[in-house]
């Protein structure tokens with residue numbers, strides 16, 4: 295899983311679920327909408343983002359491997375196809391192949407960066423490696439507007455990342471624009487419905503990028519732009535009903551956005567056939583457990599079993615300091631507790647909050663190096679025989695929030711920052727997790743969140759939290775020498791948790807937080823700020 299959503303259900307997601315061989319509940323393809331524009335992935339770092347942007351334009355999109363069979367593509371009858379960028383040179387031996395048949399399906403195709411170069415090369419244009427690459431901001435000089443650049447300024451900024459360059463478009467194509475280093479930065483053949491742009495329309499540094507996408511989606515592909523995540527709720531509900539019939543369903547609920555929205559959707563579909571199990575490991579944020587119970591049981595009337603398992607978790611964590619050991623212990627206990635409850639319920643189906651980015655990541659199989667084991671902590675044992683219900687597997691995170699809001703979830707729940715499955719345990723570093731330290735870091739977290747919300751910054755930050763290094767340092771409080779814990783403030787901005795930057799929190803805010811942490815929490819006498827980005831650091835300290 296992406297880990298962006300860190301939930302108790304997260305323990306059950308992603309690779310672990312695949313490994314344990316639970317039956318996949320949902321088909322690989324979707325027919326969520328009559329109109330769709332597909333993105334074929336040639337390995338670019340922005341491929342997922344292209345699909346997200348297309349959806350933001352109100353057109354359903356999925357990211358598929360560049361070598362997907364032509365029959366499969368034809369079967370889907372897409373309104374258009376986008377070829378993504380990619381890191382390879384079109385002249386590299388192992389360059390991902392663009393099959394010419396793809397350009398003859400009778401479906402409009404737009405190539406971006408590598409996609410454009412590959413298209414140019416296949417159709418007889420001139421593509422060469424330029425003496426200098428073009429990376430970052432550049433300027434686009436429009437000569438002909440054509441369809442793709444219609445009504446857009448003659449001069450505009452764009453974002454580039456390439457070395458191979460198109461020098462001449464294929465015969466019959468019109469060169470629409472050049473850039474500082476690219477003689478042909480956009481071309482089109484309206485007749486053949488083929489389009490290419492060297493720049494990246496999907497990143498914010500291309501201010502007219504969305505307009506270019508819209509020209510392609512609406513004017514070329516004829517899409518109506520009416521798709522939205524919320525508009526597919528009814529369809530999802532019908533699917534869930536069909537899959538589940540009158541069977542019983544179980545869901546591991548954590549209060550995180552993904553598992554919450556998944557649970558609500560399933561509840562809307564099959565009502566009290568669903569039982570949620572909330573394994574409370576005692577390492578949640580302040581008042582979080584009570585909130586989960588209040589929201590689901592009292593507000594939405596979802597059958598909920600709240601298992602207060604703090605004692606057993608803490609017992610098993612005694613003396614554990616190694617981060618991986620900590621995660622494994624928590625993951626293992628989580629499963630034991632969950633299993634014990636599940637065995638009383640006789641459920642055939644298990645709800646998982648798998649997101650589309652998880653699906654892409656596991657399908658892509660690029661096998662990024664494992665930095666932390668967190669995304670498949672424990673996994674489910676082989677003999678747990680559930681069919682999976684994954685109502686979010688076609689949705690990106692923002693879309694899940696939109697669905698949550700549509701289902702009536704309160705804003706503070708919909709916009710909750712991600713929180714790791716093992717909870718506050720991985721924010722106590724360099725020493726064992728115990729009640730005293732949990733109380734300190736929980737209180738610290740509550741103070742920080744309170745001030746960040748008051749400053750109106752909560753939504754802007756990907757995550758903000760406190761870390762407790764299990765060391766003590768000397769201070770002087772009320773004329774007395776103190777020997778107490780430091781608290782480290784960690785706040786980051788990020789799009790997807792893969793990379794992150796430390797947030798430039800205002801000094802005044804930091805001062806208020808620092809004062810409150812030291813004044814209000816016994817056992818804290820020092821506050822530090824983490825100013826590292828990811829990479830080379832990670833977001834969490836463990």
Ligand code: XMP
Pocket residue numbers: 296297298299300301304305621665666667668669671712713714715716720757791828831832833834835836
């Ligand atoms: P890192 O620390 O690897 O975190 O930069 C990336 C994202 O994953 C979350 N995270 C976890 N989620 N179990 C989870 O479910 C874990 O053990 C875990 N560790 C980190 C982290 O909060 C961030 O959003």
